[in-house]
Amino acid sequence: xxxxxxxxxxxxxxxxxxxxxxxxxxxxxxxxxxxxxxxxxxxxxxxxxxxxxxxxxxxxxxxxxxxxxxxxxxxxxxxxxxxxxxxxxxxxxxxxxxxxxxxxxxxxxxxxxxxxxxxxxxxxxxxxxxxxxxxxxxxxxxxxxxxxxxxxxxxxxxxxxxxxxxxxxxxxxxxxxxxxxxxxxxxxxxxxxxxxxxxxxxxxxxxxxxxxxxxxxxxxxxxxxxxxxxxxxxxxxxxxxxxxxxxxxxxxxxxxxxxxxxxxxxxxxxxxxxxxxxxxxxxxxxxxxxxxxxxxxxxxxxxxxxxxxxxxxxxxxxxxxxxxxxxxxxxxxxxxxxxxxxxxxxxxxxxxxxxxxxxxxxxxxxxxxxxxxxxxxxxxxxxxxxxxxxxxxxxx
Numbered sequence: 001x002x003x004x005x006x007x008x009x010x011x012x013x014x015x016x017x018x019x020x021x022x023x024x025x026x027x028x029x030x031x032x033x034x035x036x037x038x039x040x041x042x043x044x045x046x047x048x049x050x051x052x053x054x055x056x057x058x059x060x061x062x063x064x065x066x067x068x069x070x071x072x073x074x075x076x077x078x079x080x081x082x083x084x085x086x087x088x089x090x091x092x093x094x095x096x097x098x099x100x101x102x103x104x105x106x107x108x109x110x111x112x113x114x115x116x117x118x119x120x121x122x123x124x125x126x127x128x129x130x131x132x133x134x135x136x137x138x139x140x141x142x143x144x145x146x147x148x149x150x151x152x153x154x155x156x157x158x159x160x161x162x163x164x165x166x167x168x169x170x171x172x173x174x175x176x177x178x179x180x181x182x183x184x185x186x187x188x189x190x191x192x193x194x195x196x197x198x199x200x201x202x203x204x205x206x207x208x209x210x211x212x213x214x215x216x217x218x219x220x221x222x223x224x225x226x227x228x229x230x231x232x233x234x235x236x237x238x239x240x241x242x243x244x245x246x247x248x249x250x251x252x253x254x255x256x257x258x259x260x261x262x263x264x265x266x267x268x269x270x271x272x273x274x275x276x277x278x279x280x281x282x283x284x285x286x287x288x289x290x291x292x293x294x295x296x297x298x299x300x301x302x303x304x305x306x307x308x309x310x311x312x313x314x315x316x317x318x319x320x321x322x323x324x325x326x327x328x329x330x331x332x333x334x335x336x337x338x339x340x341x342x343x344x345x346x347x348x349x350x351x352x353x354x355x356x357x358x359x360x361x362x363x364x365x366x367x368x369x370x371x372x373x374x375x376x377x378x379x380x381x382x383x384x385x386x387x388x389x390x391x392x393x394x395x396x
Contacts, residue, residue: 094113164178
């Protein structure tokens with residue numbers, strides 16, 4: 001395994017020029033992978049390091065995505081109706097696309113098509129379909145597909161060191177082709193909450209106007225309700241927090257749990273507010289005003305909400321997930337184990353150090369040095385630069 005930001009001294013020199021890359025963007029709008037595709041495409045277009053073409057599904061998400069580029073030209077946009085996770089996607093789709101026009105094919109998920117006539121790069125975000133499968137069938141399908149993708153791809157991108165380690169354990173002898181290229185911080189949040197940060201009063205007014213919510217609250221962002229996201233555990237841990245910190249639930253402004261994202265729509269409880277999907281602007285305000293972001297996940301490949309909250313100054317409360325530890329710092333609260341009791345205790349610890357409001361005001365007034373470092377490390381430009389380097393090495 002290697003971090004693609006650094007090359008060994010004896011590594012073979014990569015070819016020059018702008019390779020013609022066909023990126024499978026059919027999962028745009030699909031959770032974390034969709035966010036990854038969005039950041040990568042925008043970064044590659046900005047950098048001009050590759051001649052970029054896309055495969056899209058032709059649905060509303062793809063149409064919205066393509067319309068957002070305001071006339072910026074791709075080399076080609078190929079519409080494909082192959083269903084995700086299908087025989088058609090794996091075996092027939094490559095026959096319908098004239099791959100001779102391209103130097104390289106990039107699959108942003110482990111479902112790398114077979115019989116590609118050009119070198120390929122595959123991004124694997126996690127192995128959750130093996131470790132925390134949504135159904136009993138997932139491991140039987142995912143394991144051979146992941147191993148096959150690892151074997152056939154010229155290069156493999158892992159979005160975290162934790163994922164890279166899991167891949168190395170899954171398939172021996174492939175570490176030399178696995179490179180760690182982390183995800184990127186959302187460009188909208190960077191432009192609207194970092195480059196020109198709104199005032200505390202503006203954020204408070206916006207959150208009240210949109211949701212009738214005032215601090216103090218803990219925030220959780222759940223993109224789906226799959227078991228590994230820990231939504232039910234989150235409710236139980238928050239209920240137990242009342243016993244550990246009873247004073248937080250007294251008076252006219254009791255502590256609440258605010259859940260954003262479609263994964264929280266079915267979750268409810270005392271002092272729990274489920275918002276469903278929210279805009280990026282509203283999410284930025286919610287991050288900035290929260291006492292902390294709670295991540296109840298049992299497994300993650302990267303976890304963009306953790307990165308977003310950290311950069312916007314929020315503390316993180318999380319279970320001891322390896323990928324999260326790569327982002328979290330000394331100011332965050334990590335549970336001792338994966339039990340609900342320890343998650344609740346981590347909430348209690350995170351809420352204890354400073355009086356209500358003081359930390360929030362400080363976070364809204366200025367970015368910390370760690371936030372500045374995170375912005376540099378996880379920028380869209382850095383994602384594109386490192387990925388373009390992987391492309392060139394795949395063609396060596």
